[in-house]
Amino acid sequence: MAQVRVSSIDAAVARVRDEMMPAVLAADGSVGLSMLVNRRSGRCIVTSAWRTAEAATAEERMRPMIDSAMIDSAAVGSEMPEVEDWEIAVLHRDHTSGPGAWVRVTWVHVEPDQSDRLVDLYRMVLLPQIAEFAGFCSASLLLDRPSGHAVSSVTFDSEDAMHSTRMLAAGVREYGAGHVDGEVLEVDELQLVLAHLRVPESV
Template identity: 45%
Template sequence: MMHARSYTIHARSSALDAGIEYIHDTVWPALSGLDGYVGLSLLVDRLTGRCIATTAWRTEEAMNASRRPTQEMRDRVAHILGGSPTVDEWEIAALHRENHSGPGACVRVTWARVEPELAERAIDGYRLATIPALTELDGFCSASLLVDRDSGFGVASAAFDSPEALRASRIASDAIKLATVRDTGAEVIDECEFDLVLAHLRVPEMA
């Protein structure tokens, strides 16, 4: 069972490029040397300054062991970007790649919650219904689901190969989301669209 840590920060717009450069040039190489590390992604909404950096780990133990050696880098990212970070830890419940994302890729992220006792049903629904429906959309690249089973919170992400494909998918994606909510009893909390700035993930298929 693989795990992920997401680091969310609302940055100053003027600091975004410096933060991206630091994560690419310093954080990413440093993470690559840690036991159990399997990937890094960085999502950026330049309009609002909202950034989400997510690291993936082979086991929960590896993720826990990474906290101390990565603390200084996390503090440095917060200093550069000029925001107060929120850190969340997740189980990677599903991941499917239809195509590898390249430059210009964008991601729609949806935060939702179900009653904890319904978490397994919601995960199965995402794997068996939501992902197959997403693969039918033009420009679709990949989808993932991160969950906290104890609280029932989850984060679903769908990547598309261009801003145009992301925009064109909105109506169909809303229909897929409504069907998921109906079938799983999920409550959608938030949704946001991002540029996929970094995507260096070696997480295997989990769908």
């Protein structure tokens, strides 16, 4: 994740598309890459997926690619890009996203001993509700078990479809917060500008 000057977002997208994505897709064990941007705040999230934890090793494998594609004094803000490793705990895809897709991203923290409970709650209770949202494409839950941090990403066919589900999504978050010992840290809505993830379904 990187904070980019709003005026340089298109340049950052081009660098990830032209420099980082080919390197990731060519790497052993890669199953793709995606990029989300918030054109108001300048937040950019680049996600790569790997078949095994050994293939991922973010600090070793990803840092040189990010340095090449993202670190540019004309484009990147004062903070260095963050690189984090996540387990794909749940993934469900109704259909692949197309041009114009948007993603609602929710950052959550639970006590580490509640991680399995969160995964079960998301898979069995929250996901069936989310999958009924109009314009739903896919949803995933990423997890860092040692810290208890988790990220839910829900992809929609369009910005309008995503906006129309805000109240429903708030209700799902409230229900989830009431059934696991944790808290919602942040919610953001971002445009899906690069979509080349081919992660197998896991529900």
